[in-house]
Amino acid sequence: MAAQDAANGAFPDPREAVTAQEFTASLRRLRAWSGLTYRQLEKRSGVQGVPLPYSTIATALQRDTLPREEFVEVFVRACGVDPVPWLVARKRLAAGGTEAAGPAWPAEDPAGAAPVPRPAQLPPDAGDFSGRAAPVRELTRLLVDGEARTIVISAIAGMAGVGKTTLAVHVAHGVEDVFPDGRLHVDLRAYDAPLAPADVLARFLRALGVDGQKIPDTLDERAAMYRSLLAPRRVLVVLDNAADEAQVRPLLPGTPTCAVLLTSRRRLAGLEGVHHLDLEVFESGPSVELLGRIAGADRVAAEPEAALEIAALCGGLPLAVRICGARLRTRPHWRLTDLTRRLRDERSRLDELAVGDLAVRAGLSLSYAGLDADAKRLFRLLGLLDAPDFASWVADALLGVAPGRAERHLDELLDARLLDVRSADGPGVRYRFHDLVRVYARELAETQDDPSDRRAALARAFGGWLALAQQAHIGLFGGDYAVLHGSAPRWPAPAELCADPVAWYESERPSLLATVDQAARLGLDELCWDLACSLWSVFETVAHHDEWRVTAETALTVTRRAGNQRGEAFALTGLAHLAVARQRYAQAMEYLDSAIRIFESVREEHGRALCLTMAAYVHHMSGRHDQALPRYQEALTGLRRAEDHGAEVICLRCIAQIHLELARPDLALPYLDAARSLVGGADGERYHPQLLDQIGRFHLGLGELDEAERVFARLAGVTDEIRDPQGGAAARCGLGEVLLHRGEFEQARTLLHEALTLAREAGERLLGARVLIVLGRCHAGEHDHGRAVVLLREAADRCAEIRTPLWEARALDALGAVLLADGDVRAAESAWTRARTLLATAGSPEAADVAARLESLGTT
Known part of the structure; x- marks a missing residue:
């Protein structure tokens, strides 16, 4: 009992009820606590010798008046509880004047009276139903909520084959006890000769016991009679495959004792007070589960990869998965891989997705048939795209119409559930096809369009x-x-x-x-x-x-x-x-x-000049400055003839960079000034972050730390704004180097670690190595020689791997200084010897400085 108590809520105390409504609510809670259905309560009351029809139980518990004493006694006993406290509480409430004509089980019908019809029109429930636990819970909760004071209309929308009808029928069967007076059902045939509401009402009225000759002629009169008959009853109405709001409105009950389950490929947004549920296709897990329920769980488990591929080729569409399962079930000699091989060919996939009277193409063709001519053409042309999703302008382009003219056709495709909205985030709404819908659209285009x-x-x-x-x-x-x-x-x-x-x-x-x-x-x-x-x-x-x-x-x-x-x-x-x-x-x-x-x-001189610029850069990074400078100059001539001023800026700042690296700031300055002039000031700098980096390094090389800091801060702002991780890494590296020169090591390390992260994000191995060099020097400044050696060796190895001798030499030069400070003279000599060779090959004046350091080792 404790487990049952935990599952169904605390035991209700009838003494707490002060009104008839509260007493009836406590009886509902008692039923929930007992864990028994209305059918089970009916059986248990019969065992006690006094049968209590389940329809009477359901009706009594949904009213706000006091049930009769005999009902309370039998009902509470059936729940497994002593009825005395409940009868005492009921008597107290009745004495206070709250009693009304509450229901017990009905008296025997008068002789000759016809029984009240209880229509049971639902199709059979799917024995292999699966994969919709959350929607089932949601819809069931709405339908069994006895406190609801409005009609529950749950509208299930989705594309053809997504399982709207299967879900609605399954839920309707599951709430049988809640609607003891019957369940009406009709397929409104939205895309195949839609039924007229007047005809549906005539069908419903006959099911509710009205003689055919007494059915009124007009739609309004039939709707009025229908609602009057439903008013005292608890009936569930399942309206399947609705075309539009006009078809549905006359079929809605008018009192809160009834509820409606409504399915449609359209969303039917014009209906008031509707709880909408958009049904999506299955993920791979539920698809494979459904396949196993139909084809056999052992068979599916034996080929898990093939089962997942079938689910993917079906696009998670339950109808398609069901068809695949049925085909496998009727062909026990097939392996799942036999079916995947057939489904892989897009041109015949829809042919394979058919069995008996089930076919994916048939459902899609009904949706397509309801479109106007322009929407049909757009549907076919969209199907030709390999793009997985697209913006609305694509529809204009495909049709060759003015901007925005195709949007109403997109809306029509959305309403018909032949198209989905993938996302409304980012720059504009984006649309997409379900995979099988795309196959169908392309199939039509290839047969109907020139x-x-x-x-x-x-x-x-x-x-x-x-x-x-x-x-x-x-x-x-x-x-x-x-x-x-x-x-x-x-x-x-x-x-x-x-x-x-x-x-x-x-x-x-x-x-x-x-x-x-x-x-x-x-x-x-x-x-x-x-x-x-x-x-x-x-x-x-x-x-x-x-x-x-x-x-x-x-x-x-x-x-x-x-x-x-x-x-x-x-x-x-x-x-x-x-x-x-x-x-x-x-x-x-x-x-x-x-x-x-x-x-x-x-x-093609322009293209050649762009290639020469890049070739010069390769020579530059490889330390071959004598080859890089002539190529840059030749490229500069071609770019100026082509009037490609942006590429000219790139070329100019690269030439300036070489002069800076060769410690010739006086030669670098004219090129930096020329590039800055072409850029046009601060507004243009955001498009040339590398020029800012070079200007910052120019000032850094001259020891102008404040000006360098200003430029690198500007670079950081620009690159963060345009989300450029490479430029962001360069900016933080420059700022870190400024702080290093000032001896502010802790702040420098923070920026340098940010720079490393950005360099990795950008895939910039050389820039990452440059950051490691500065970070190593920073640790050396804090006398953390062990960490400095690790970082500088890693930087040197990276530069050697990507063949940038100038930066490898700089890493080795810094490494030699740290090793010497740590007392390892031989290792320092080895590092500086390698650095001197690399710098001399590159023609860098830094070679002389390293040579001087090597010379000093002789007197150490």
Whole structure:
């Protein structure tokens, strides 16, 4: 009994009731405490010799008047409780004038009187029902809530095949005891000759005992009679597959003793006071569970990977999973892998998802048939996209209409549950197809639309993504520079979507990748390489190197296949750019050499100048300054002819960086000034964070700590604003170095650890090594020589791995100083010897300083 008490609530005390309503409520709590259903109570009362019909129990417990004494006695005994306290409490309340005509079990019907009909029209419950525990609890709670004073109308909405009817019927069977006067059911056939409300009412009235000849002629009169008959009863009405609000309203009861379960593919938002439940497809777990219930749990357990694949290929749609289970059950010789092999072919998948009178295509075709012509065309064209989701402008592009004109067709597809809203977060609402709906839409497009029309529609949509990618590049770089474009036409997608380029990219990333790939497969080579190349700036900003590589390789493959040399060369440039970002300099030079040769053969000076800039940078990072400077100068000439001022800024600050590294600040300054002049002041600096980094290092090199701190703080603000982890790491490294020079070691370490985290996020191994050098020097300043040695050795190893001799030498130089301070002269000599060699090879004046330190060891 204790376990039962815990499960069903505390035992009710009838003495606490001060009104008839409270006494009846205590009887309801007693039933809940007992854990017995109305049917079980009926049986237990019969065992005691006085049968108490379950319908009478349900009716008595839902009223607010005192039940009769004989009812209370038999009911409380059936619950397993002594009835005396309850009878005393009832007598006290009755003496106080609260008694009313409460129900007991009804007297025998007068001779010849016809029994009151109790319709039981529900279809059979699904014996293999599974996967909907939460919705079942939610709906059951609403229907059994005896305190509800309004009609409960639970509207279940969802796409075809998601299991709306199965859920509604299952819940309706589960609350049989709550509605002892019957359960009405009708399939309103929303998409297949919808039933007229007047016809449904005639059917319901006959089920409720009305003679066919006495049924009124008009809809209003039938609805009035229907509601009058339901008023004193507790009846559940299941309205399945409703078309719209107008079809449903006349069928709603008018009193709170009844409830309605309503299913529809539409949300029927016009109905007042409705509890809406949107039914989603299954996750993999419930899908596999349902498959096992139908096909056999042992069979499914024997091939778990195949079962998961079936669930995925069905997109979690319960109808599709049910069909797969039925096919496996009727083919015991099949393995699950036999079915997965059949389902993998998208072109025949819907053919496979049919068994008996169940078919996924049939349900979708009814939804499609209810659309207008333009919505049908949009549905088909959307199905052609490989993009997993899309914004509303894509619909405009596919149809070739003015901005916003296609939104009403999108709404129609949403209402028909042929389209879902994936998200309303980020820049604009995004839509998506269920996988099987997409298959159906593509199937229709390929059979009903002309191939040239399909290709043109897709080219318009791809052109919109291209226009937005170009806008994102401009937003990040402050201009359309350091990039080439092709001749593919743009579609005027809303530029405001790219107000935050990174947020736009994050929302569009899967669709952009899918579009690059689909454009390649369709042979749209100009569009493919242009889109891939326009995305480099975003890939670099968020350090998405895998996406960068895949799109550039795709562009390279399609341009080579098409003989598109200009596009091929710039795809190679993109791969080189990625290799540089990953500090794979030898690989970068291979790509650049090939790209430069092609650009020269097609006389593309702009592309060649961009490649020369990058090649010079590779020489620069490899310590070959004598090769880097001439290439930078040659690139500068080409960039100025192309009027690519943004790329010119990059070239100028790289030349300045070499002079700073060679301790020639006087030669660096003109290039920094020229770059700053092109940038145009503070507003332009946010698009050139690396220029700010160079200016900060210029002041740091001159010992101008306050000015360096101001510039690095500005850099930190800019890079945090644009969410650039690489620039953020450089800013914090610079600020940490300023604090190091001031001896503020603890604050410096905090900033440097932040810089390390950002450098890792950006995939910047060289920048990370530079931060480690400063951090090692910081620990050395605090006399923590052991930690300093570990950090500086790690920095030197990283620089050696990515072949940046200048920075490897600087790490070794700092390491030698720490080792010497720790008394390890031999190790210090070894580190400085290696550093001197590297610096001398790079032509750095720092070699002389290291040589002097080595010389001093002879007198140590």
